[in-house]
Structure formats: structure tokens, C-alpha cells
Amino acid sequence: MKKSLFLYLFIIAVLMNIFTYKYFSSKESSEQKSTTEVNDNPLITSKAMSDSIAHLSDKLYDANAFSLENNDRAQNYLYESSKINDVPAFAEKVKQALLAYNDDKEGNKYTDQVKMGDQKFIINSVKLLNHRWIIANYSNGALWGEVMLKYFVEENGSISFEVMNSYLYPATLN
Numbered sequence: 001m002k003k004s005l006f007l008y009l010f011i012i013a014v015l016m017n018i019f020t021y022k023y024f025s026s027k028e029s030s031e032q033k034s035t036t037e038v039n040d041n042p043l044i045t046s047k048a049m050s051d052s053i054a055h056l057s058d059k060l061y062d063a064n065a066f067s068l069e070n071n072d073r074a075q076n077y078l079y080e081s082s083k084i085n086d087v088p089a090f091a092e093k094v095k096q097a098l099l100a101y102n103d104d105k106e107g108n109k110y111t112d113q114v115k116m117g118d119q120k121f122i123i124n125s126v127k128l129l130n131h132r133w134i135i136a137n138y139s140n141g142a143l144w145g146e147v148m149l150k151y152f153v154e155e156n157g158s159i160s161f162e163v164m165n166s167y168l169y170p171a172t173l174n
Helices: 002-040 042-063 072-082 087-103
Strands: 122-128 133-139 144-153 159-168
Touching: 072 087, 072 144, 087 122, 087 133, 087 144, 087 159
Parallel strands: none
Antiparallel strands: 122 133, 133 144, 144 159
16 A cells, blocks of 8 residues: 555656646747747837837926926026026036025925924925926925925026925825
8 A cells, every 4th residue: 555655646746747847848938939029020129119219208208398408498598697508507506506405404494394393394306497496395204295486596696596385295194
């Protein structure tokens, strides 16, 4: 009896190995076949890639519709009023001027929020919409908000800011 039990277990183990081998070898060959079909047909690959790139380019253009870098009228205004030619360098200067207020011990005063406990509100990201407006988001680690600012280039080249509107999202209970 013991001998026949070992024989049956041995036969079952051999069959399982055979089925496992067949499964993994057929799976590998089908993956290689599908990869070869895609690589051998450059029209499908390049067309799909170009469609994807065109779609992403359209989305990026739409996302940057309100940005200083894509607004010719705002750039012309900056050149006429302040003789600013290098828009990316100017945008970085404005961002750094606003983010410099994050170092204040009471938090960035342009968030339009007061310090709550030990956590101060600081501006996280900034987007220049045109020659006059900025939108930024801020947080204190627990609460998040957004602020719309006006900015001005003074005659001495310094940047000043004015809060237009600010919104602090309510705390969510989890």
C-alpha cells in the first residue's frame, strides 16, 4: 500500500511539472510573438506614438493658456513698461521674491492666513498668469488653500505683491 501511494504521488508530481512547463513555455512564446508583431510594424507604432504626442501637446497647450510665457500681450506690456526681455528669468525672479516671504516666522503674509499653533502657512507653488496676476497654493501641513495675487514691478526693479483673494479649504474629517 505504501509503495502504491508513493507511485501515485510520483506520477502526480511528474504531471504537474509537465503542465507547468507547457504553461510557462507557451506564455513566453506568445509574449515574444506579440512583441515581435509590434516591433515589426513601424506604422502602427509611429502612428500611435505621434497621436499620443499630439494629444499630450494639445493638453499642455490648453493647460498653459493662462501663463505669462504664452501671453504675447503681457510680454509686450512688460517690455514697454519695464524693458523686460527675458520672460523666464523675470518669472523666476517674481517666484523667488514671493517664496522669500516663506522664511518669516509667522509664515508667508501673502497667503492671507494667520499662523495656527506651531504651523505657519507657506506658499508651495506659484504660477504667473500674466503681467499682473499670480495664482499660488499654500499649506501649513494640515490645511491647504489658494491665493490670487497682484504683483507690481517697481521703478527700482523690486517686486511688490497685493492679495486679491484667498481661499482656505475646510479640513476634511477622515
